[in-house]
Amino acid sequence: MTPSAFHEVAHLGHVELLTPEPEASLRFFTEVMGLRECAREGDSVYLRTYDDYEHHSLILTGHSTSGIRTTALRTWSAEALKRRVAAIEEAGLGIGWRDGNFGIGQSYAFRDPDGHEFELYWDSEHYTAPEASRPALKNQAEAKPAHGVGVRRLDHVNFLASSVEPNGDFLRDALGARTSEQIRLDDGRIAAQWHHFGNKSYDLVYTEDWTGSQGRLHHIAFATDTREEILRAADLFLDAGVFIETGPHKHAIQQTFFLYVYEPGGNRIELCNPVSRLLLAPDWQTVTWTEIERAKGQAWGLKTIESFHTHGTPPIEP
Template sequence: MEGFDVVQLAHAEIYTPNPEGTLWFFKELLGLEETAREGQSVYLRAYEDFYHHTLKITEAREPGLGHIAWRTASREALERRVRALEQSGLGLGWAEGDLGHGPAYRFTTPDGHPMELLFEVEYYEAPPEKRSKLKNRPSKRPLRGVPVRRIDHVNCLCSDVTPSRRFLEEVLGFRLREQKVRGGGEEIGAWLSVSPLVHEIGLMRDATGARGRFHHVAFWYGYPQHLMDLADLCAEYDVPIEAGPGKHGTTQAYFMYVFEPGGTRVELFGDTGYLIFDPTWKTVVWDVTNVNDLEKSTIWFGGRLPETFYTYGVPSASWERALGQRG
């Protein structure tokens, strides 16, 4: 396999039965900027996201995952991964594209999560009043809420983690950074990346046994203090906090989990966790049958995660349903 063909999480689409509330959450509380509207969908980006959008919100009857999009390093890299996807049997074919990006190749994970690969993207051009004085920042820091800086990662629930983890590694070139196992080696969690980030995608065993559900989308702050500021606002404005602020042992991330008004879990990342530059990195394995591994991998500090963390997720749409929503 050619290395570094898939290089970045490009965007995610979520469904909401409460578009007004969901947009209030992302725009007024997290400070995302609206870049476009089309049909039932609104396109948003954080102030240090360089592309047209990193989050697409689509009105629907129930919350859910529309799709997850990954960018490749080049057109040639995209073509190589498409051939691999077609050989895997999980490829679904090409689409012309969407606002903000060119042609995309659609596929699903073995557990049924809808994804796409793309290369051609539209870069955000800020109007004069939103241009930052920092030449390496695509737009000014907003004055609303506690603004997040960029999209960070996604997390998918799986009926069986191992097939989806192997698919990401063997077909798309992801690297397994951390892993949770139990008993005779049963895999219950995997954190993978295509960059020095400790993960761009997490896979967790669904405690209910369901297939293809979505756990959360995460946005990055860079400063743990922002989690405290946001927690204060969530309490004031009745936004449910599921867990945190706290710190995971896995990924070493400062976190807070909240539910946006449409019903999707959102993680706010207080820092990067840690970065991996070692080309011969050995996967960190936590054995949760060991009490210390179980406790410290999940919560380094900050209390306990509630039962909902393991049982609540939103369904993934089929690509057919996703296309229907767009229409």
């Protein structure tokens, strides 16, 4: 990674999530999670959290199976976009340019070494809330919804990968990412890595897929305002019949308070707070966790449940 590559990707913009249960998934994200619908096109519904400044945070698309289709990243400038595209093409992983869509200008599509699809873009529409949801505070994109969890923003994506390290190398060399933390097993294999593009401690995560499959999703995560809102969300999920996989609890890695659920289409969704820690040190050194350290469980002693290592989307046929 050249020094100029760091900070050329600004942040995670939005994701497109596939669901075989489009109506039930839409009810989950709007009525339970509190996202707002802002557009529709074909089989896709565009949704947004109240404090993401862009047009949408999530594209929910009806499909024959579950999983993630595209992860979109915004660059710091038009020039940064051109430089990152050149680096991606040099790596041989480019797909090509695409016309813009709701709120987003022209984007460049590519894949990581594991086959997950991404888009890079620069031109973006800053969202203007309609009168019914206009905020009293003008430095906020939209009023907080009065129903559901009311998540604040899309926080990060955790991908499953057949091999973690090549994807981390690609993020570093082509996109300028840095690795904040990682897990190294006794045999030397990297089992998971957390990557960031700015001072936020992680934006994209890669976790080893125990099935050896490629291109699957572990989870997408939404940030809440407070830890107490995650406790309240657990009750809301219980009342709504949403399957709670594990939590509320605290991660040792990144020190995040968390709750994991499955939305009706089968995709794992995380609520997290505090949102990723700030890494202010310009010379931050990657924190490496050993296999024996991870065997101790989460921060307060809860052991990681088996499904956390085996459940991913799309599901693998037995």
